Each structure stands twice: as structure tokens, then as C-alpha cells.
Amino acid sequence: MKAAAIRWLDGLALLSVSAVLWFAFAWQLWLHELPCPMCLLQRAAFAMVGVALLMNLRFGIRPLHYGFAVLSALAGAVSAGRQVLMHIAPGDTGFGSPFLGMHFYTWALVAFFLLLVYCGLMLMSDAVDEEVRPRRLDALGRMAAVAFLSILIINLVSTALECGLGPCPDNPTEYQLLPD
Numbered sequence: 001m002k003a004a005a006i007r008w009l010d011g012l013a014l015l016s017v018s019a020v021l022w023f024a025f026a027w028q029l030w031l032h033e034l035p036c037p038m039c040l041l042q043r044a045a046f047a048m049v050g051v052a053l054l055m056n057l058r059f060g061i062r063p064l065h066y067g068f069a070v071l072s073a074l075a076g077a078v079s080a081g082r083q084v085l086m087h088i089a090p091g092d093t094g095f096g097s098p099f100l101g102m103h104f105y106t107w108a109l110v111a112f113f114l115l116l117v118y119c120g121l122m123l124m125s126d127a128v129d130e131e132v133r134p135r136r137l138d139a140l141g142r143m144a145a146v147a148f149l150s151i152l153i154i155n156l157v158s159t160a161l162e163c164g165l166g167p168c169p170d171n172p173t174e175y176q177l178l179p180d
Helices: 003-031 037-059 063-086 104-125 139-163
Strands: none
Touching: 003 037, 003 104, 003 139, 037 063, 037 104, 037 139, 063 104
């Protein structure tokens, strides 16, 4: 597979990661459900995968970038898998409202698995950009970068408001740094 096609796929993958983060944040605002600490870990793992994909778009395709994405997706899958197992007991209603019959942490586990498959396939393509230099992003790359970087900043601000200067509450119900 040619490097240009892989960059296009990486742009779509980054848009997908951004869509996951945007949807989770919109759900948070719409239903007034603040993310728990494990949910925040999963968002951080999605953000780290997004950074790796953005590095491929901006600095060229490198196995190092995919390796960073794989490790980040593995960390996210461990966090999501642990949360699934915490709520697997019969009668446990889980944390937060379900979407299409599954909780967000279950969807996150599926998404991390798909990201691992994607990165594995891209590593097997053996495509590498010969020149290591910053490159101009095409239209898809710019759109993916803007969508990703904007939701990344929004999530950082939201998390700071939710957790304040201390540890995040186990079952958050309000933003620590916003007056009632």
C-alpha cells in the first residue's frame, strides 16, 4: 500500500478517534453525566492514540508512531476491560447511561480493539515515508487535526474543572472548580 493511501487512512482514523471523544463530551453535557476516573483514563488513551496518528500525518509514517498508538490503545483496553469486569455481575446497572444497549466503557473496549487491529495492519503494510520532515496536511488531515486538537483542549479544560487540583472523585456529580 502506498504511503499516500496510508496517510489518508490515518486521517480517517484520527477523525474517528476525534468523533469518539466529541460524542463522549457531548453526551457528558447533554445528560449531565461527568466521566468517572476510569472513563478519564480511557479518554486519555484515545487522546494518546490520536497524537500518534497526528504525528504520522504531520511528520510521516513511522513504525514508532504506530507503536505509540498500539501501547496507548492497549492501556485504554486494559482500563475499559477492567471497568467492564467491574460491572459484569448480574443486577449491576453499570456506570452512566447506556448507548445502543452498551455502556461507554464497553464501546471503548470495542474501539480500542479496532484501533489495535488497524495499527497492526498498518505495521504489516511496511510503508514508511523516506523523508523525515514536517509536511503540509491535506484537507482531510487539516480537518482531522482541528477536530482532534479542539476536543483535546476541551477535554483538558473539562477534566481540570471536574477534578480541581486534587484527585478526581470516584462518582463525580459536579465540577469541583465551578460554583454551584
